Amino acid sequence: MNQVIHLKNRPKGKPELEDFEFVEEKKPQAADGEMLLKTKYVSVDPYLRGRMRDEESYIPPFQLNEPLESGIIAEVVESKNPNFEKGDFVNGMLDWKEYQTATGNGLNKVDPDKASLSAYLGILGLTGLTAYISLEHIGKLQEGETLLVSGASGAVGSTVGQIGKIKGCRVVGIAGTDEKIKLMKEKFGFDHGINYKTIDDMNQAVAKACPDGVDVYFDNVGGEILDAAMQNINKDGRVINCGAISLYNMTETPKGPRYEGIMVKKTVRMQGFLVRDHVREFGPATQQLAQWLSADKLTYEETIVEGFKNIPQAFLDLFEGKNKGKMVVKV
Structure with a gap:
């Protein structure tokens, strides 16, 4: 059977x-x-x-x-x-x-x-492809920029952070336990971590961790963490909407801040990303991820x-x- x-x-x-x-x-x-x-x-x-x-x-x-x-x-x-x-x-x-x-x-x-x-x-599957292709298309990371990542100890988030370091960025991750923060910094090379469960004001926490503001925010969770990222976004900032796990189990659509003013004044780009829309790029992207993995630039x-x-x-x-x-x- x-x-x-x-x-x-x-x-x-x-x-x-x-x-x-x-x-x-x-x-x-x-x-x-x-x-x-x-x-x-x-x-x-x-x-x-x-x-x-x-x-x-x-x-x-x-x-x-x-x-x-x-x-x-x-x-x-x-x-x-x-x-x-x-x-x-x-x-x-x-x-x-x-x-x-x-x-x-x-x-x-x-x-x-x-x-x-x-x-x-994971790293050589849709997880890695999501991280790599979305950063290429929407993130367009430049050396010296600040990359903020939520769900940063997860499969996609940890890969995003490592690619950010390969690109020469300052990388700040958000996760829910001190153990995960330690993992992000020691294994994945993040510069700083925020435990969202132990801080009182997410806006202030992001501002402190990103003193030069946020150039690229990779969003896996949505909700209040997205709100905080938007309050600290720089001019010409890019927001990659990859997931919204904080909302998946809600039975009603929550109300939150309106971003129109921020997006206009700071000419922010916010875009949803579906890796399935980029099947033609899977081959070259997988080759690059495999190369970084074999060179110990990714783990x-x-x-x-x-x-x-x-x-x-x-x-x-x-x-x-x-x-x-x-x-x-x-x-």
Whole structure:
């Protein structure tokens, strides 16, 4: 039999384990042109929360009583496809299933000899690509500028900060524990860190950490931290809207400051970013990330949870900040 995870309910507010359902189905067999895949690593990401809502977005919502999907590393255990061999490892968007068949469309081979398999879901996957491409297109970092990053100990944020240092910037990160601040500074090379849970005034904290103002703000959380960044943004500042985890579980749209005056007076550019819009750039971007990784200019942190049955809980733990770096489930 084959274990599958379905979306049972559409969460109201924060998701719970009861919103997921484990289902057993018959183990599939590969037809001509297909291959049988065994799931090895599963990426759990905050953006999946948005797909649990039945609303129009940049990616279709999950359907109730159907499998969820995310980035997965799988092993080819049987192949009837001439482009793939038994023993190959592939990366792509796949269902939360222990075994599944695929034609190979949308899947890319990965080399376990060049990097750990899980790294292809993180620093050499959509995580790294998001950091690199968004900074190239929107951030346009210049040497000597100040880069502020929220969610800075997470997978994307920690990569953004390291690229900022490669580009010669002062990098300030925001996270939720002193342990994460220490990690950012000692492992990822950030110049300064702000623990948003222990400060009373975020505006003042950002001003103190960024005495020359903020040239580029990479936003993973939205909400009050975005407000503080905007209060300290420099003329011609750039804001990259990558995520808004502070808002994902809210049942009503919150009201906040209006940014129009700041954006006009300081000619600020604020732009949302979806890495899927830049597929044609994945090849060169991955090559650059791999080069930096092999040269020890980049490093990464992972939180690896073991067991297929623990995928839903690992996803929920993202909203409690229990991950350092990329959250991955090893099956």
